[in-house]
Amino acid sequence: MSSKVPPIILNNGVEMPQLGFGVWQVPNDEAEQAVATALEAGYRSIDTAAAYGNEEGTGKALAKSGVARQDLFITTKLWNTDQGYDSTLRAFDESLDRLGLDYVDLYLIHWPLPARGTFVETYKAFETIYSDGRAKAIGVCNFLPEHLDELSGATNVVPAVNQIELHPFLQQLPDRKYNAERGIAIEAWSPLGRGQGLLEVPAITAIAQKHGRTPAQVVLRWHLQLGNIVIPKSVTPSRIKENIEVFDFSLDADDIAAISALNEDRRLGPDPATFNLV
């Protein structure tokens, strides 16, 4: 995989770029342009989802880009309403159709929905898709340790990735440790804290000034040095470029400590223990 972004080796040996491009809240008709800009800037990993409604626009950009399929890393996710064995297989086919692909690199369960009790059978369909080679890796999002325990008691393939909300205001130390001990890579969603307030925090702007970088670059660097996979989203071309220019500088131990001191265990999104939207 040729890219300016180094890979993380997942637990099944698949290489995943440590930094990718998220497209939540990018309308379908704008996704093509945003993804094209990201591919031009050097991103090779794209994080979409059935629920984002932009798999089609994303797929158009991939097809037109001229980037070889084996150099791309495409993630999509199964939406809540489609949990269940047969419905998952159907929804996966529909995602592939919309993306215009014959496989994805990573397929993720979007939310555990514990009150519904269907994530185990859903994951069994993921194992079928995986053994068919139509997803090179499978995993989950928003799974708490208790959900992963239930999964490991009833299924065979250890999830390659757990994509969770993670940024300096919500650092998820116990969950990061739990996943690391089981060989599950952590992927940070809302890695920039959705740009809300985090990028103006004095501790971060001071580090940015010290390195002659932007606050977003400093936060992304913090994630990368912790070993997190990140998928910052932007529809702004200058920010799309800025967010991938993070492999030519390093934070020192003091910088990392100052950012790590910002934890408030503060979620910006829903709590996976209680979120049950279908």
Ligand code: NDP
């Ligand atoms: P991010 O933390 O990536 O922040 C995105 C926001 O920050 C946008 O408003 C963007 O503005 C702004 N921004 C981006 N780059 C910069 C910059 N360099 N300087 C200043 N502001 C900037 O939030 P997301 O919630 O989008 O998370 C990233 C991705 O994670 C999503 O797109 C999605 O792929 C995934 N995700 C997964 C979830 C899950 O449940 N599995 C849940 C939520 C997200 P603008 O676009 O206007 O430039």
